[in-house]
Amino acid sequence: MPTLDDAPTLPTLGAVKGQDSLLVSDKDGAGGTKVKRIPSALVNHGFTHGWLFNFDNSTIAATTGHAATNFDVYTFDANDRVDRVMVICTEAFTGTGLGAAVVDVGANTQDPNGYIAAASVFALGHVENSGTKLATAADVVGGYDNPTDADTLRISFDPDAANATLTAGQFVVLANIVNPTHFKDCLDPQ
16 A cells, blocks of 8 residues: 655646545544545545535435425534625436436525526526525625624525426536635744
8 A cells, every 4th residue: 555655656637637636635624534535526626525416315215295395414613704606507417308417506585596596407407596595796806705603504496396206417606615713824924
């Protein structure tokens, strides 16, 4: 098994795919190891958080006829700032009577589609910052949304067909949530 000292002798990749893994040392980690695996999609595209949803997700399947489903996936800290959110449809959603399927992303109690508004997951593709909180003229370089402390990041999936039986589909939500306090002592002082 190669070590980090062997890195110069290892083969070089011509490209990095989103599902390739990078290893990090988790400063807050506990237990047997602080080494964690993260998908390169987060680092390569400048995101801090990510969530993946499949058509057969147990929460989606438990709703009557696969009705709109909400997922509160992250609780905001008072210092959190959100500056980028992307929805990527990696496999188009299909199912009985299904004519469309959309994803909304936002701060639950403030604007549940403020980051992503009605991103289609009915065909392969991606949507970034389409909600009013991140896509308005006020969103200038360096602009961000500062959600309320203890609010949650809500991802909503809504297929349009009543009593749809989903047979395929997957989407990924990536978010860049910057907390200035997490940068304290991240580099050696000069």
